[in-house]
Amino acid sequence: MNKKITIYSENPFYDKSLKTRHMKATIFKMVTLSSLLFSLGFLIFFLSDIVIKGLPAFQQTYIQVDVTYNEKTVKSTRKAVNKEYRRLVSRSWLRTIPQQVIDNPNLMNTKIKLWILADDQVDQYLKGHHHNLKPKYIQSVDNLVKNNATKLRFNIIFFTRGDSKIPEYAGIKSAVIGSILTLIVTMVVAFPIAVMTAIYLEEFAADNLWTQFIEININNLAAIPSILFGLLGLAVFINLFGLPRSSPLVGGLTLAIMTLPIIIISSRAALRSVPDNIRQAGYGLGLTKIQVVKDHVFPLAFPGVMTGSIIGLAQAMGETAPLIIIGMVAFIPDSPNSIMQAATVMPAQIFTWAGMPERAYVEKTAAGIMVLLTILISLNAMAIYLRKKFEVKW
Template sequence: MIDPKYRTDDHYDDDLSMPPSSPSSINSTINSTIELVNKNLAKRYAAEKRFQVYGILSIAFGLFCLLLLFTDIISKGIGAFTIHYVQLEVTFDESVLDINDSSDAMQLALADYQGVVREALKKRFPTVTHRPERRRLYSLVSNGATYHLQDLVQEDLSLLGQTRTLWVLLDDDVDTYLKSREDRSGPFIGRLKSEQIEWIESLYKEGEIESRFNRWFFTSGDSREPEMAGIRGAFIGSLLTLLVTLALSFPVGVAAAVYLEEYAPRNRWTDLIEVNINNLAAVPSIIFGLLGVAIFINFFSMPRSLPLVGGLVLTLMTLPTIIISSRAAIKAVPPSIREAALGIGASKMQMILHHVLPLAMPGMLTGAIIGMAQALGETAPLLMIGMVAFVVDIPTGITDPATVLPVQIFLWADSPERAFTERTSAAIMVLLAFLIIMNTLAVWLRKRLERRW
């Protein structure tokens, strides 16, 4: 017997009593549903097209800004790769040079080479007789000309007493004027006097001024004279600093990643370590500079402005990046590789060294190179440890005083001389080229060493 509460006879009878739907009403319902779906699809397609357009416009705007930035940097810095020289008849008069004994190396080093340059200028412009005018005439030639003449005499002592036609370096103000003389729309704004411009124009018309490749920019260190300033010291300082950083951060970072992924137990302590590593990757770089000052300089009493100290500070900064990328590369290795190695009798150490690390190495190297590129562009932590010092000599080791390219750019950008503007942009071009090469190397290594399974 059926319980009355489960009876549905009344409802069943009600359903049977309802009249059936007509075919026309069913078709109208279907058509309205299709129209509604098509309308919604049209809106969705339009929204998707707008989203694609927004994405394309964003990419185009980013590329435009990047192109504008590169154009501005290149247009300002391309002039630093050329420099102007003037042709002079130089007489290496021993009385002017104040050399009594040509075999004395000290006399050769301290000789008055600037005096013979002045004599050559007086011979070229004999009408300039007043002392103020002569000072302005002498200022047309750079102080670097004396070093050039000194090198020539020390290499060939037979030049003493002879007259040679030489090309000597012009001053930075003259170089700036000559580079802007053809494209300037108004009067030249600079420190040159009208009479100096007349002398320059006369030399230029006679073909005694020539533009050449600026070898000083790549072969010399920093200088207070813009025409003699170069990036060699900063470039070698950057290389030495990066070598120290790579030698310390890569093995330590890989070892930490292997321990955390393969050996460390999952507990609150390892979770705390992982959280701290992720947080350190987002810490401002100047904090690492303060840490370097407190530990390496104040506590260990290490000298400032050394590539060794800079490398130690940058190691602390790049370690989180290398550890995170190395852990991601180790995680990407399939578990079947580990199981297969252990299944054929390999120990855990053999499994890691012979199977996991070779497969994870492309990702590790990519992360390391990206970390090195990040370290190459850092300025704030190196400023804190004193690598902002004015260093003229080229460093030969990690314990020699040095600076780096970003700091050199910072120093030149703060200089009042107009010629340092193009040196700053040219140094930025070199730094960007270095970064592009490092990132290209990272992509190439990843493709070269990548293994498929």
């Protein structure tokens, strides 16, 4: 369409006005292409921004200092470390000194060189980020670096601990557990109800006003802002039913209502794509309607139902707004053991960290995002894989 055109005087199939018209068309095409490239460019910018911010969080600074264990330092743990380095080690680690002595009494009255988790300011300084270290401590850190007494280790704490007010001790474990509990509630509630609704609407309900009303309702429900589900959760589950605030139970129920329409819509599409002759064959064998649906139609629609459920699950997993409303953004250092305990979820943890003043939380937030996105993208990839694998052309 946009090939170069040389003009012969006697060419009957060319005139000058076409040149302008084709030029306009080319410009139009370029505009559409650049829009698309903008979206993709943003995606790349965005992902690399998160990765650059988050990657350092997977490593944590440790410093090698002498630790003195004796009566005095067990009482006043700060004194276990030489004054020069006292402020450079993690306060959380110092707090474990009494426990260490109880666990291993031989430590008493010894002085050992140990690799100890560094304070978040030291960590940020050594990673070249913004920090608030005083000049004299910078001097000490530089000394440590000179003596090879600092190193970066894989940040295992990030995956094995819950939230903490001390940045170097904060991890996402309790948020991950909270997410898992919440999503279990969500799927246990949403999946059966959604699938049964879809079966009812697609296989049993007559096409009347009532069905149309349900249909409009469900489509609407899918487009309601998520925060309003939080208002529902607060007013109904917490205030009316008296369920415990901040618990995975309330969070799961709220998200279940949000996920319902997503699963219903995709399950209906899956059921609809099963051709009618399968049903007729079943009836021909004298099966009842329920038997036909249960044994013949539903198994064929199952991959589609699963795909929709996984997408719904992924969406519920990334949802934050309604959970803020029902109080799931509380500070939760310990992992919840049951669905009735206060808990937080991954996106809520990200939200909390994003609001923290310490610079060290920025990389934690970005790292949390990386973990969350990895899970979400894997879930979506799984859904796409399922769809492709079981895609049947009737």
